[in-house]
Amino acid sequence: MDFEVRKVRHGGGGRRLTREREVYLQLMSQGYGNREASRIVGINPRTGKRWRNGHHSPTYGKPKPPIRSEASACDAPGRSRYLREEDRIHIADRLREKASIRQIASELGRSPSTISREIRRNSALWRSKDWVYRPHAAHRRAEQRRPRPKTGKIGQNPELRDFIQHHLSLRWSPEQICQALRTAFPDRPEMHVVHETIYQALYVQGRGELRRELTKALRTGRARRRPHRQSYKRQARAIPNMVLISDRPAEAADRAVPGHWEGDLIIGKDGKSAIGTLVERSTRYVMLAHLPLDHSAASTRDALVETVKTLPSHLRRSLTWDQGSEMAAHAGFTLATNIPVYFCNPASPWQRGSNENTNGLLRQYFPKGTDLSLHTRGHLDTVAAELNSRPRKTLGWETPAERLAKLLATAS
Structure with missing residues (x-):
């Protein structure tokens, strides 16, 4: 910068150094150090430091605040x-x-x-x-x-960004990714983030820290957040000989004893196709029932019987379902498998919370509005295996497959 240092200064006390102060502030904003900026404008470095930080103990007068180019x-x-x-x-x-x-x-x-x-x-x-x-x-x-916008932690660290993007492409949730980072890099805090940081990198416009298309890998597939909505009330269905959840054994409620399952259907386009879902309450292990033709009561009964027949006897204790008409043949299912069926109260999805959560995960593989009858038995097994190999926070970051294997090993 071209600046001519004045040889003669009048007034004392720095009261006539207005030009020097302006240039000094400009140099500091451009990244110059205090010593270099002070040399250019012709002042003592200590004077520049007092201009920048204020003078708290002057020999006379009151403490002097730091100078500024404009009011904050x-x-x-x-x-x-x-x-x-x-x-x-x-x-x-x-x-x-x-x-x-x-x-x-x-x-x-x-x-x-x-x-x-x-x-x-x-x-x-x-x-x-x-x-x-x-x-x-x-x-x-x-x-x-204070100035915004600022580059976030993910944008500053390419290794961290690549790790997160890779696991998002595998449909891991942000919370699962955060735990995996702490496990893989226990002594590197720069590789640790909380799940909200990942959501912000995906949702906040203009940050560009994660690829925008990765929002499709989230559970909801949304590119922005939406407020929660109240669920619609549903009418109770007349299913013969229903046994309500209030009569379910107490051991099923605390999840301490394995073998209690929750079930439901995920429905395809125009309500014409479906896939049966079963989740074990203790281990969160997932099994899928193949319904290639329809989801009538008879078809649902046969598909569920086919799905659970490979389970050992100690893992067949109960099944909890909503009041859907597809379970009208629950008595036949119980007779064939020796698994009693209990029904939730109307409009009470939280009574099958593990199954509801799992259905949300499955919608990444089986989107709404698609024909679910096109998926083969082999594809359903592949999807179930992928879900069962994901670490779960509620299991202490074990996978459902690992937890179920421990139970089977203990039983044998």
């Missing part, structure tokens, strides 16, 4: 969501008076955690001995951190 948005009059400079000065004064965090927060009308974070984030090491809170330097530091 958070210093506007009135209540602000951000701490203003006068708030930080008040914090520094009260800290010198040994006031508590809660006292300072009460005086400023802020949360104690806000004051605690402010002190922790913006304190500086004074002469390599003690941590000191300096209000003007703290305010400048906070202003420098």
